[in-house]
Amino acid sequence: xxxxxxxxxxxxxxxxxxxxxxxxxxxxxxxxxxxxxxxxxxxxxxxxxxxxxxxxxxxxxxxxxxxxxxxxxxxxxxxxxxxxxxxxxxxxxxxxxxxxxxxxxxxxxxxxxxxxxxxxxxxxxxxxxxxxxxxxxxxxxxxxxxxxxxxxxxxxxxxxxxxxxxxxxxxxxxxxxxxxxxxxx
Numbered sequence: 001x002x003x004x005x006x007x008x009x010x011x012x013x014x015x016x017x018x019x020x021x022x023x024x025x026x027x028x029x030x031x032x033x034x035x036x037x038x039x040x041x042x043x044x045x046x047x048x049x050x051x052x053x054x055x056x057x058x059x060x061x062x063x064x065x066x067x068x069x070x071x072x073x074x075x076x077x078x079x080x081x082x083x084x085x086x087x088x089x090x091x092x093x094x095x096x097x098x099x100x101x102x103x104x105x106x107x108x109x110x111x112x113x114x115x116x117x118x119x120x121x122x123x124x125x126x127x128x129x130x131x132x133x134x135x136x137x138x139x140x141x142x143x144x145x146x147x148x149x150x151x152x153x154x155x156x157x158x159x160x161x162x163x164x165x166x167x168x169x170x171x172x173x174x175x176x177x178x179x180x181x182x183x184x185x
Contacts, residue, residue, distance in 0.1 A: 028183030049078020065180040084165030093159035097141040101181035104131025115160040
């Protein structure tokens with residue numbers, strides 16, 4: 001029996017499976033341990049915009065989460081606030097999408113992915129979702145992400161993903177979004 005299990009495990013490794021559970025996430029952050037070392041707040045002020053906001057890491061019962069609030073303004077060619085993290089090269093090679101556990105103020109938000117091919121600051125791939133006032137888990141397949149411009153390839157190459165951002169974007173509005181889990185599947 002022991003040799004049979006070893007053989008099955010070896011076969012799985014040979015065909016690229018590190019686990020028999022394919023639904024397990026590749027990378028996941030639940031904001032439990034020192035999230036401030038992995039996540040950064042950025043606004044359009046880096047390019048002259050006037051949007052304002054903040055990012056805090058909070059706990060409510062056993063739930064830990066990132067909480068971004070602010071005012072998004074399209075004045076002065078602006079229009080975003082976001083929090084983002086870097087992704088280690090190659091760690092998402094087998095990813096097929098993003099999973100996010102989120103709640104908010106019933107507004108539309110975005111996930112922005114940057115890749116090795118998004119060289120200019122305004123280049124990204126984006127997919128939208130609505131953050132309702134109740135916790136919900138949303139899955140966004142990589143095929144749902146659209147390039148921000150024609151100079152980018154049409155579809156994301158998973159192994160080239162370098163950063164992930166949760167973004168309030170594109171229109172004048174108040175942002176209030178909480179994320180308790182986010183990762184790749």
